[in-house]
Amino acid sequence: MRGLGQLTIEPFDASQLNPNSYNYRLGPKLGIPVFAADGLEFEFIELPEEGYVLKAQTVYLGHTVERLGSNYFAMSLIGRSSLGRLGLFLQVSANLGHTGSCHQWTLELVAAKPFRIYPQMKIGQISFWTNAGHVDLYREGYSSFDDPQVSKLL
């Protein structure tokens, strides 16, 4: 479907294809939660080459290297089984990517145990789903950002 121009994966590497999904990579920026006097904030760092250890059971904000999107399919961004087997959650039960959005996706990372992440690692997978019915393209909210985006509720 990528060849038909119906979906965007940029950059694309055929070795990252799975039977039903594509493995995306972790981008260089990471948001670290800071509990300030007036509430929660995220402090952003560049991930070092040697990796960065996530504290257990804390949410961090990352982003994909790839611009991912489609005007034809809905998307689901989830973790990889190889990292799920090590206890790394990707996306905190909000895995649905709306039809019409195309950008570097913000990732929510939560590790069950302390966990070392590296920039450029293949961290999750995206699958594409056929829509039933008329498609109203999603062009608002978080859909145009490439850097990790903090919740608008903060």
Add this chain to the structure above:
Amino acid sequence: MILTGPTIRREVQSGRINISPFRLEHVTSNSYDLTLGPGFVRYTEEIIDPAKPNRYHTFHAGPEGIRLGQGDFLLGHSAEVLGSDHYVPIIHARSSVARLGLFVHVTADLIDIGSHGNVTFQLFSTLPITLTPGMRIGQVSFWKPLGKVELYRGKYQGSRGPRPSEVYKDFWSDTDKR
């Protein structure tokens, strides 16, 4: 498109879905209930590093089950062998188990088409919970793929029991600079 219970039953009978052992009473409206097997894996590393092999130990639970504390992370497995060359399985917790705060997978619910074996459950408990081999812990739904199918030939093919991660084997691909 998601398969209905009667279609799951029909496709198991025709051999296009592999669920073994198969019990009719485990078929639901849109899924099949999966049973917890006896084997478990616990990682013993202080810090999990996906670039390296992580040490773990394997153990079996007796009929009394095992107790998970709050925030525990273990691998378990389905008693069933599961797979399909025609549909994409997606695993879920049973809602009764989720209501007790237990995750049965860590956001990796998609099973590749053509992958056959015991399902490895990624068990994360947000509350203390006792798990007993033989309990119905999860469910699997089946989804129709769009386009040409290339079957799974990956490293977890044919799993029996809980399979720890082997991501260190291909953590950096040939195209990576380092």
